[in-house]
Amino acid sequence: MTTPAFPSETATRLASYLEGRWVEGSGGTLVRDAAYGAPVALVSSDGLDFAAALRYGREQGRALRRTTFHQRAAMLRALAGYLTERKELFYELSYRTGATRRDGWVDIEGGIGTLFSYSSLTRRELPNERFLVEGEVERLSKRGTFVGQHVLVPREGVAVHINAFNFPVWGMLEKFAPSFVAGVPSLVKPATQTAYLTERVVHAIIESGILPEGSLQLICGGAGDLFDHLEEQDVVTFTGSAATARKLKTHPNIVARSIPFNTEADSLNAIVLGESVQPGQPEFDLFVREVVNEMTAKAGQKCTAIRRVIVPRDRVEAVSEALRARLSKITLGDPTRDDVRMGPLVNAHQRDETVKVVQALCAEAELLLGHERPELLGGDWEAGGFMAPTVLYCERPLEASAPHELEAFGPVVTLMPYQGPDEAAELARRGRGSLVASIVSHERSEVRELFYGLASAHGRVLVLNRDSAPESTGHGSPLPQLVHGGPGRAGGGEELGGVRGIKHYMQRTAVQADPTTLGAITGEYVTGGEVLEDRVHPFRKTFDELRIGDSYLTHRRTITEADIVNFANLSGDHFYAHLDEIAARDSIFGRRVAHGYLLVSVAAGMFVSPAPGPVLANYGLERLRFIEPVGIGDTIRARITAKRKIRKDAKPGERPTGVVEWAVEITNQNDQLVATYTILTLVERAAD
Template sequence: MVTQSQVDLLRPASYVYGSWHSTLEGQTLLDAVYGRPVAVISSEGVNFGEALAYGRRAGGALRRMTFHERARALRALGTYLMERKEAYYALSTLTGATRRDSWVDIEGGIGTLFSYASAARRELPDERFWPDGRVERLGREGTFVGRHLLVPREGVAVQINAFNFPVWGMLEKFAPAFIGGMPSLVKPAPQTAYVTERVVRDIVASGLIPEGALQLVTGEPGDLLDHLEEQDVVGFTGSAATAAKLRVHPNVVARSVPFGVEADSLNASVLGLSVKPEDPEFALFVREVAREMTGKAGQKCTAIRRAVVPAHLVEAVTDGLRRELSRVTLGDPARDDVRMGALVSVEQRERVRETLAKLQSETRVLISGEATLLGGDRERGAFLDPTVLLCESPLTARGPHELEAFGPVVTLLPYDSHDDAVTLTKLGRGSLAGSIVTHDRAEATELVLGMASTHGRLLVLNRDNARENTGHGSPLPQLNHGGPGRAGGGSELGGLSAVRHHMNRVAVQADPTTLTRITREFVQGAQVQEDVVHPFRKSFDEIAVGDSLLTHRRTVTEADIVNFAALTGDHFYAHVDEIGAREGIFGKRVAHGYFLISAAAGMFVSPAPGPVLANYGLENLRFILPVGIGDTIRTRLTCKRRIRKDLRPGETRPTGVVEWLSEITNQDGALVATYDILTLVERARDAFDPPLADSSLDGPPLDGEAAGPAGEADRV
């Protein structure tokens, strides 16, 4: 727990152009629990133009790293921060957050680093650029082709964050920007900036990321937006009103600066018409609404603000919420017996009270009251008891769909039909997150499809996923974290689409050989390199993109087809029934497609032990022309790309994945089948491999990442 003497010393500084900058004078912040001075904060003296210019220059070092190098740095940084998390928890109590609230912010934020590191190593090439999509054939003869590439923007990712998640709010934006090769300039909200600053101090001290990859500005943003240039991007989290002002800033508009917004929204949770009070889903709905009201004292941009309830269940839901909320203890979040802390500041509490007063012109209070405070100061602290309102005419009312009380407040909206429920959710004009609680799949389908156009994310909650679901308001780095309309129109912060947001997409047009050289991925029609050494006798380090083997020929016989049918049990008429095949689409008996693949493997495999350890998979299989009895086939196997694999904990044998293009042709040279083969190939140890005695820096497997050498999640 942070003591008062420690509190008096908090003077969060800005970290810009390679050094820390602080001032003695500035805005005094009060802790949310007792109303005591906690920090003095200011951005006085920060040259915002210089900070942005420094980030653009320093970004060159970040852009010279490959995706996998950035991912390894991000993963090591996550491990480093996780070891120091208790210091962040101690500061977080001063913002009014309980340990549970802070877990989402602190460990959820650090977990985002692991998630993006895993996704980058799993799905992106070990290059500084990202070949995007397939190769497009632009000419009839195949000598003119095109492909899209993603490259890092040569600017700074300016990240303006809200007060409610000082750690996660920063790291959810920093991680994809870092993977995408863009340096970040973080501008946290002043109320909780001292928590953000402590994390940034540890990041800087770690030395794990290039200098300039992360800058921090505490205090006011000054003329920051005036210095933006065309290669910069802005990510904003906060109120819809502030977002509307910033995105039309003259310099942002003049320079066409991408401006991503995640704004607070009037999110809704719908209890299905099919649900009965005795059903598990009823209890799940009540608990979820209560949890969203009280988690972070309701200060979440994804929290449930509107509970859409069947009209005949309003009384039952009210009784359920009353019981659930009666168990919520209010007070000092540093105490183990407190479930809900304070709002971030007295000013924030007064704003919520003002909104409550406006809402009551169209609603009435169902649940309120003053709970016994377990620690903290009722007047000087920012405490507010949970409040439940009822709007009896929700289809004609305006307030519940336009006014957001950013605290522990929810409004019940009764409905009679699915159409009405969907209409009520849409009256919020766009939401980050919505949820539907029902076990009726037809009902869930109707509601999801009805609500989908106005939501960034929808959770269908029922008894089957109750144990594993992460909750209505919990964002996941693998999924979209944005929403249409009032929610800001942003959708970039989810999975690798968030990385794309920080990159420029360029279409490259060239001949196949040149495009292969540029992208380092083989393009059909490009020149190949044939060697006397069989490609399967080469290690990962020796294989080059374009290495190729043209096999001997093999004539397909009736015995081949009959034996394959007997071996596999595949007696499909096109292979074994002379009359049926003659009347079918091929006009004759043809070989099994999987026989062709097996025969091709027999032609190109080098059977003796060697650096190729295993077949890792087969992808993009297409059968193009039939092969009949008497046709002759041969295969060309060409190295398409190489993917270095990191050593996992406990592994001692370094490997990589080689993707081969396999093309089976007939006696006329026509392509009959094509597919990609992945092989696991031994490689030499390199500088990125951990010492044999310590693989700890690779960290624990997260987000479904397999610990074994050939887990599905490691596939690229």
């Protein structure tokens, strides 16, 4: 790839997308290219009406809330595909932020991948509804006529997402995806330094026409009086420095209205080399590689980047030499070049601020690497934001404060020696709360001890060794399925985490009612509620014909000794309580009892409708509990009731189906409950 000259001295004026149209602010801040210092964009939100934008989002949000989780998931998937087709347009601007192709991949395709991920997990784990029923029904009275359950509904406000400069695409999309699935519209405010890349992506999103109007608004520039107009149903998420987070979180309107504020702040993340690891072992090489990767990816400008490198005292020299050798091979320069491994920081100002922090750290640490100025393969040392990888060494880290307090937001780490796992954990905890820590060791007992020393102060702990390395995503990579956040200095918030991330934008409400009314509210049958019985067996009804509460009470069946013996021979289960008369008499049962799975099998035979029909297959069994034992001569019967219906999307050429959850109760001759469970069946439905 050739090196671009970026000769233009003109800058594009960015627009914000508010109230369904693109609008420009007056004046503006000039943003420059990270490698050459050439003008890129003029950014301003001065004069824009944020109060009106928030009102618009709340009003338009009604249309979004009328869609179901599955409909939103389908829109996310379509949007992800649309953005993927245009990703090269985003890479063109990503280079100007100082990101190499590898850096841009994490930001651009990582962000798009989060849309795909949330689309899949929503269709897999959430119902095709506009609300979410959480947990089991709680029985609140002796006879069961008064019950309760939790229901989550979308908040009727706007999710305001304030993002840092280092991930202008992923930072927006990883917040937008769960809030959109929850049914809450977003108002995104990216950091000014890289807002031009976020604006390019939002342009593509709006042009796609996939999302309901008002689902996404964009502010390019300062937040102005935005916080003054927030209301109780709104939500704020913030990524950035801990100092800025404290300032915003204590805004008078945030405090007065108790507006939810989720913080993901930069933190002093650590990596610990286990005492069992020696030079020459795979884990030693993995450790050094991980440190270098975290220093050079995004030029160390990641909230999850390693800042403190904690190693056994007798391995400090070996680690420092290995870091020096590997870092000497890192090439700096124009991020568009294929032979450049590390690009510049976002701008010269950010580089200068990082250098100041390094100088402050040197009061309690020795500079091992970073004095020199390597050759650049394109770019400008003065006008750009280039900085050499820097390694410091703190001889007495337990007595020092600066390495545990000051963060150099760039390619900078501080090496710290330790003796014993307790000291290693203490050093890691000195960061006062971090997003992530890594443990590098193949000794499981050592990993276990270190993990429990680190866990209370970290939102995520990565264990890296020869077994996990081939597929590990690495120290600095938050994943949609797992929580991203951390306690203390890291902000005390949570993002992502699968369905957990969606629930942050929903109101959890406890419902108390009789079983029938609760079922009417949730759309699910509640044990003890009214059932619907007619002459048509529920298994003879299609998915569309079936009603929640449709029920069938079977005939009775007496369990015999022959049943138990035959089931034992068929299954191979010869447990003494079923076949040994003497041992069973001395057991907790006092007699021989039937196998639990025999009861489930007999019940299935009693409630099934054997002829071909709309029920196509058994899809699974859940929540099985055996309540009372059933012995020889006891008589059982079963009731099966349609509990919940889940419509499945049909792929081209597939038979349209849905999944029906059935509540099953097996009782004995005394009407005592002996077993309860849920079965799922695949049922034919009408074509779309």
